[in-house]
Amino acid sequence: MSASPAMVRAPGRVGPRRRASTPRALLALLAFITLPAKADDACRALAGVALAHAKVESAMVQPGADFPAKGDRLAAHAGAHCAVRVVSHPTADSDIHFELWLPPADAWNGKYLQKGSGGWGGEVYTYALVTPLNRGYATAVTDDGHVADGTAGFTVGHPQKIRDFGYRAIHETSVLSRRLIAAYYRRAQSQAYFVGCSDGGREALMQAQRFPGDFDGIVAGAPAARWSRLMTAFVANARRLDDAPLPVSKLAAIQKASLASCDALDGIRDGIVDDPRRCRFDPASIQCKGGDSNDCLTAEQVATVRALYAGPMDPVTGARIHPGLEPGMEDDGGSWRLWILGGEQRKFGFSNFADLVYQGRGWDPAGRDIHRDLVAAQEREAPYLDAFNPDLRAFRAHGGKLLLFHGWGDAAVPPRGTIEYVQDVGNFMGRHGEPANLDDFARLFMVPGMGHCWGGPGATSFGNEEVPPPGLPQDADHDIVMALDRWVTEGKAPEQLVATRTAEAVDSPARTRLLCKYPQVARNGRCVAAGNPP
Structure with missing residues (x-):
């Protein structure tokens, strides 16, 4: 999910974090001048690489690019790279675009x-490619097979675009990018990683x-x-809010009361509910x-607030939906x-129901048959968009490592x-002869005080943001992507991560917080067993 077509633009931080961008025109020019001619030739040569049902639209060396601060986006600078733009048509109705950035051969981490x-x-x-490129990765991102307008309108009359959005565009980008990587560097990558949040998750x-x-x-x-x-x-x-509206002006009172009831359950009053499952706040208070x-x-x-906490039935x-x-x-x-x-x-x-599920006909936004809607969604979109299959046996057998956070x-x-x-994954594995303990290949980190993907009153920076805030540590103990890389390449699984927050990020003091491998929780600077929530 995201509040905009691109997940990285989703509001989720409390206020913007703008940084003035240092002029880099001279540095970029020097970098461009000193790039070896053979790198430029190798980049342009990618335009001639034959790809199944796909075409390289352009391939050229870029001397570097500035990304000014915008909204909640930090200013950033991408180093010199070979920028490759590709379009893929795996079906007659598919139009998948992606961009692949390739660092110079002597800067590539393989x-x-x-x-x-x-x-x-x-x-x-x-x-989204700036940070991985600057760390030495060949890196790519796709448009999922359509042009954004903030709705699911692209799916109406286009069943193949539903599949492209659901899973095919990501796979196509992976397969074709690896083909181009091998052509450019004359060798395949040693490891391949995928990183996403919200719909990207x-x-x-x-x-x-x-x-x-x-x-x-x-x-x-x-x-x-x-x-x-x-x-x-x-x-x-x-529809619940249509029937019983909740004014925005009431949210402060609700949060104040919920924190008064639950903030100190972990022994610390810090404006953060450590584990909301232990909270027994009743808005009737x-x-x-x-x-x-x-x-x-x-x-x-x-009644409305209770229903929002409980989840719709x-x-x-x-059954809970x-x-x-x-x-x-x-x-x-x-x-909220x-x-x-x-x-x-x-x-x-x-938009999901009007456009994707009902294809522009037969759905009344004011209707009240939520059971009908659920059945229709499970029939018409779940086979292509739902990613709740607990069978990860093949991924585990491949040697894959999975880190989740929320x-x-x-x-x-x-x-x-x-x-x-x-x-569900653990239960499935246990029933099919696999170790039910997922520690050897999958770990989850829950983040107190964090909203959607990032932002919130807590310490919420741990490599989850597209560009890390300046001054924060960037290592495998503080960055979940680097922790994943270390797990894959060195076999060292992350037991914990340290989340950080700078004082200037939002109007509050700097803080750090230990993030523990679920179901452990942080107590007195250590990760300990949480026990079962009541």
Whole structure:
């Protein structure tokens, strides 16, 4: 998920973090002048590489590129590289574009890293390639097979584009990029990694499930894995709010009360709920007694907040459609304010059903048959978009390593869904003769105080952002992508990560926090067994 076609632009930080960009024109010119002619020739030669159902549209050496600060995006500079643009047509209705950046041969670390998309995709978002390129990776990103307009309109009348978005564009980019890497460097990559969050996290899990040999290591952040159910939950939440509106002005009172009830459960009052599953906050505790105001909730609003925490139910089967939201970050700018009351869930859910599921006909946004919608979604989109298959035996046999992370304050993709997936994988493996303990190939890190993919009141920088904030440590103890690389190449599995937050990132003090391998939690600077939540 994302609040925009490109996941990296999704609001989720509390306020922007802008940096002035140092002029680099002279350095870029010098880098371009000193690039050996043979590198330029080798880059241009990629235009002649024969690719199955695909074509290299352009291949040229770029001296370097500045990415100015924009919105919540940090200023960044990409080093010199060979930029390759490719279009692939695996079907007559497919139009998959991707861009591959190749560092100079003497700067290449011998590895390939592919980035995931976000939201509905639809953009070759090259900003996501800056950090891996500068670290020496050959790196690529795709538009998922269509042009972005913020909706699922591209799917109407185009069943192959649904498949492209669901899984095929990522696989095509991987296969073709590796072919071009071998042509450029005259040798194959030693390792291949995939890194994505939100829809990119869904894509990450899809790779492990459908194409287990594509990547040696995968980072799946906040994966929108059970897409069909998540979109149904979005619509159910929107209709609940239509029936019993919740004013934005009430969010501060809700968060204040939930923190008062649950913040100190881990022994520290720091404005963060460490494990919301232990929280027993009841919004009825602030129900209005002497008239409505912003400091209290009406009886109808109490019911709405309870429903949002619980997650919507299928009125026919009585089963929960998708896990609900967690307490503690209701008033955060990238949490309920954006996704619940700001309309992002509504936008995604309504377009999903009107365009993708019902193909522009037969769906009433004001309708109330949520069971019908769920059944239709599971029939018409789940086979191509859902990435909740617990069978990771082939990925494990390939030697693949999987790192997952999820923010406890995520209001876009509620976090308990990821915990459920990891548990399902363990149960499946155990039933099929595999070790039920996933530690040898898969680990999950839950992040207190973090919203969707990044941002929030906690320490939330651990290599999960497209470009790391300046001044933060960049090593395998502080960066989840580098931790993955170390696990794959050195066999050292991450037991914990250190998340950091700079004082200037948002209007609050700097802090660090230990992130522990689930189900452990941090206590007094150590990761310890959490026990079962009540």
